[in-house]
Amino acid sequence: MSKTAAKDRTQITMRDIARMAGVSESTVSRALAGSQLVAEHTRLRILELARSTKYAVNEHARNLALGQTRTIEVLFPIERGTLQRVSDPFFVDMVAELIDALSTHDYDVLLSTSPPWSEVRPGCAFLGGRADGVIFVGQGRHREEIAEFARDNRIVVTWGAGGRRDEGCVIGTDNVRGGYLAARHLIALGRRQIAFLGDCTLPEIEERYEGYCAALREAGMEPGDALRINAPFDIDGARTVTVGLDRFGRHFDAIFAASDMIAMAAMANLQAAGARIPDDVAVVGFDDVAMAAHMHPALTTVRQNIAEGAQLMTAKIMAMLQGEKPKGEMLPAKLIIRDSCGAPLSMRQESGDQT
Amino acid sequence: MSKTAAKDRTQITMRDIARMAGVSESTVSRALAGSQLVAEHTRLRILELARSTKYAVNEHARNLALGQTRTIEVLFPIERGTLQRVSDPFFVDMVAELIDALSTHDYDVLLSTSPPWSEVRPGCAFLGGRADGVIFVGQGRHREEIAEFARDNRIVVTWGAGGRRDEGCVIGTDNVRGGYLAARHLIALGRRQIAFLGDCTLPEIEERYEGYCAALREAGMEPGDALRINAPFDIDGARTVTVGLDRFGRHFDAIFAASDMIAMAAMANLQAAGARIPDDVAVVGFDDVAMAAHMHPALTTVRQNIAEGAQLMTAKIMAMLQGEKPKGEMLPAKLIIRDSCGAPLSMRQESGDQT
DNA sequence: GCAAAACTTGCAAGCGCTTGCATAACAGTT
DNA sequence: AACTGTTATGCAAGCGCTTGCAAGTTTTGC
Numbered sequence: 001m002s003k004t005a006a007k008d009r010t011q012i013t014m015r016d017i018a019r020m021a022g023v024s025e026s027t028v029s030r031a032l033a034g035s036q037l038v039a040e041h042t043r044l045r046i047l048e049l050a051r052s053t054k055y056a057v058n059e060h061a062r063n064l065a066l067g068q069t070r071t072i073e074v075l076f077p078i079e080r081g082t083l084q085r086v087s088d089p090f091f092v093d094m095v096a097e098l099i100d101a102l103s104t105h106d107y108d109v110l111l112s113t114s115p116p117w118s119e120v121r122p123g124c125a126f127l128g129g130r131a132d133g134v135i136f137v138g139q140g141r142h143r144e145e146i147a148e149f150a151r152d153n154r155i156v157v158t159w160g161a162g163g164r165r166d167e168g169c170v171i172g173t174d175n176v177r178g179g180y181l182a183a184r185h186l187i188a189l190g191r192r193q194i195a196f197l198g199d200c201t202l203p204e205i206e207e208r209y210e211g212y213c214a215a216l217r218e219a220g221m222e223p224g225d226a227l228r229i230n231a232p233f234d235i236d237g238a239r240t241v242t243v244g245l246d247r248f249g250r251h252f253d254a255i256f257a258a259s260d261m262i263a264m265a266a267m268a269n270l271q272a273a274g275a276r277i278p279d280d281v282a283v284v285g286f287d288d289v290a291m292a293a294h295m296h297p298a299l300t301t302v303r304q305n306i307a308e309g310a311q312l313m314t315a316k317i318m319a320m321l322q323g324e325k326p327k328g329e330m331l332p333a334k335l336i337i338r339d340s341c342g343a344p345l346s347m348r349q350e351s352g353d354q355t
Numbered sequence: 356m357s358k359t360a361a362k363d364r365t366q367i368t369m370r371d372i373a374r375m376a377g378v379s380e381s382t383v384s385r386a387l388a389g390s391q392l393v394a395e396h397t398r399l400r401i402l403e404l405a406r407s408t409k410y411a412v413n414e415h416a417r418n419l420a421l422g423q424t425r426t427i428e429v430l431f432p433i434e435r436g437t438l439q440r441v442s443d444p445f446f447v448d449m450v451a452e453l454i455d456a457l458s459t460h461d462y463d464v465l466l467s468t469s470p471p472w473s474e475v476r477p478g479c480a481f482l483g484g485r486a487d488g489v490i491f492v493g494q495g496r497h498r499e500e501i502a503e504f505a506r507d508n509r510i511v512v513t514w515g516a517g518g519r520r521d522e523g524c525v526i527g528t529d530n531v532r533g534g535y536l537a538a539r540h541l542i543a544l545g546r547r548q549i550a551f552l553g554d555c556t557l558p559e560i561e562e563r564y565e566g567y568c569a570a571l572r573e574a575g576m577e578p579g580d581a582l583r584i585n586a587p588f589d590i591d592g593a594r595t596v597t598v599g600l601d602r603f604g605r606h607f608d609a610i611f612a613a614s615d616m617i618a619m620a621a622m623a624n625l626q627a628a629g630a631r632i633p634d635d636v637a638v639v640g641f642d643d644v645a646m647a648a649h650m651h652p653a654l655t656t657v658r659q660n661i662a663e664g665a666q667l668m669t670a671k672i673m674a675m676l677q678g679e680k681p682k683g684e685m686l687p688a689k690l691i692i693r694d695s696c697g698a699p700l701s702m703r704q705e706s707g708d709q710t
Numbered sequence: 711g712c713a714a715a716a717c718t719t720g721c722a723a724g725c726g727c728t729t730g731c732a733t734a735a736c737a738g739t740t
Numbered sequence: 741a742a743c744t745g746t747t748a749t750g751c752a753a754g755c756g757c758t759t760g761c762a763a764g765t766t767t768t769g770c
Contacts, residue, residue, distance in 0.1 A: 061756035416726035
């Protein structure tokens with residue numbers, strides 16, 4: 001009937017409410033905003049009217065008028081099509097915490113997997129003032145792009161590895177320290193052939209490896225490529241790689257996995273191959289996802305404080321919104337010791353085995 | 356300097372581009388939209404200008420003018436504060452698939468945990484025309500509210516249990532069938548004391564329990580409350596509950612858990628208590644999260660086809676956007692048999708144990 | 711009983727973008 | 741040279757909401 005299909009807006013508008021209440025739009029607007037400028041009884045009447053008609057303010061119009069969005073874009077640097085699933089609970093938890101933290105500040109979360117620079121839609125749509133700021137959850141293989149993006153758009157916070165150059169505000173766990181703690185713990189337990197499982201081309205993983213190397217060297221060992229196994233980040237991939245682990249046979253007596261998911265996959269493989277954990281192989285993960293404590297044996301891991309991270313990122317972005325220019329920060333990594341590492345090998349000789 | 360702080364819009368606007376290019380806003384708008392109405396060279400010039408100035412259309416203004424949002428709100432019915440974390444990979448996967456499916460249709464995803472009816476912000480903000488439609492991922496304890504919401508807002512799709520009454524378009528796995536398959540499988544394996552772990556006050560879980568009961572009755576057994584253990588959905592809670600499992604001692608020889616997370620927690624508990632899986636206790640989960648295949652022993656489970664579910668929900672909501680009124684649908688549940696159930700007990704007597 | 715000081719409300723001008731319609735520019739026909 | 745098509749551009753209205761300012765209505769003070 002009308003010119004454009006899109007124009008068939010059936011939505012009830014503020015004007016309708018105004019008409020029904022016999023007042024002007026201004027008054028309705030103010031009433032809904034809880035302004036003191038509107039008489040108590042008028043406000044109540046309008047509120048009631050709005051409620052009964054299920055009226056809802058059009059956020060776009062509102063944001064346009066207000067020049068804000070009250071929305072933060074949360075971005076996963078996942079290569080679409082390549083890495084099909086996220087699957088790693090770390091991400092869920094992070095998103096959940098982020099939503100929590102942001103909605104505390106009355107911000108919505110726009111979730112996306114396609115980074116701004118990948119937009120190929122012909123013509124329009126570069127970024128888009130659809131959000132007041134953006135949070136990158138992890139850098140993936142796009143450290144450079146993110147850094148550049150952060151430079152152009154003032155309101156950007158990134159979770160990942162950083163602090164090196166002007167990459168904007170980067171928040172992350174102290175991965176180097178985390179890796180160091182993990183490896184040092186295994187060494188202290190008497191392990192000598194410690195394999196590293198992870199994809200070192202990812203900035204965060206690389207840092208964890210760095211820490212691992214530091215611990216090894218500190219103990220007088222030299223990290224070798226033979227013990228560095230390039231496990232992809234997604235669990236199916238991790239499984240595939242670690243399937244061959246038993247072929248390594250006696251070559252390693254411990255594993256430091258770059259993520260809990262990888263650790264779990266490796267553990268399952270080893271167990272299936274008949275290896276005992278921690279007796280034959282000790283395992284340490286990274287993240288401390290909820291499941292980690294509930295494996296058998298429970299997984300020793302390096303905890304990333306996700307809640308704190310989310311809150312910190314939120315705080316930073318709020319500060320940026322206020323015009324400040326906050327620096328990145330590093331959250332402490334904490335080693336959570338559980339059964340998957342067992343007691344020191346020396347003690348083991350005497351007593352039976354774990355616990 | 357200016358009146359309101361919010362008015363300090365530093366953002367470059369279409370007018371700026373127009374001015375710079377020496378054309379009108381209309382032309383810029385059309386050029387950016389790839390309209391045929393604008394001369395090739397003009398378009399190129401404008402595009403180049405836009406790129407170099409990092410100009411981005413203001414989506415709010417655009418959507419306002421267009422009367423659309425190109426956004427779908429995805430809602431988790433999580434009680435904020437109560438159930439702190441989602442943690443269940445099922446949700447991540449679902450969100451990831453949803454993002455994928457929706458962005459294929461050029462829709463953004465607005466993620467939220469606070470349902471529209473919970474808004475308590477005084478005055479304004481009821482729902483908000485911030486999205487063209489909403490998808491509920493699970494019903495939680497809000498089946499009624501969701502149903503009512505769906506009735507008022509035409510564009511709503513829900514994942515969960517449904518089909519009973521006018522709850523709008525509900526998509527979900529055939530939970531009853533899934534529960535039935537799981538229990539029947541355990542029975543066929545010779546198990547007789549099958550415990551059910553899950554919170555039956557949740558619609559979906561209740562359906563799974565229903566299927567479980569059906570299988571039991573079919574085999575001439577009567578489901579009893581003694582074997583029904585009310586495990587919460589989140590993993591820590593599940594762990595807490597199942598910690599006492601070993602006290603049940605010989606009381607059960609199998610477990611059907613309402614989700615993989617619960618199953619994993621139960622498995623870890625049982626293993627820690629010295630029980631062998633599947634020899635002493637067979638375990639079946641529900642969901643087939645990525646981890647399920649990578650446990651030791653690998654978890655037998657009922658697969659929910661998340662990708663298909665996400666695509667179906669997306670298709671439904673797109674249809675609704677076109678004015679159609681699609682019906683809900685039930686996706687088939689599929690039993691994925693892995694090691695956590697082992698071979699039939701009868702065969703077991705003869706050979707050693709599993710695989 | 712009247713002016714001044716509250717209180718309420720409405721007007722109208724935007725917010726940045728899209729688009730129907732009018733207009734200008736420039737061929738291509740007779 | 742006048743006329744009709746095309747094609748490229750601009751005008752201006754409008755999307756639904758907010759808000760400074762002005763106007764109207766009470767209430768208060770003396």
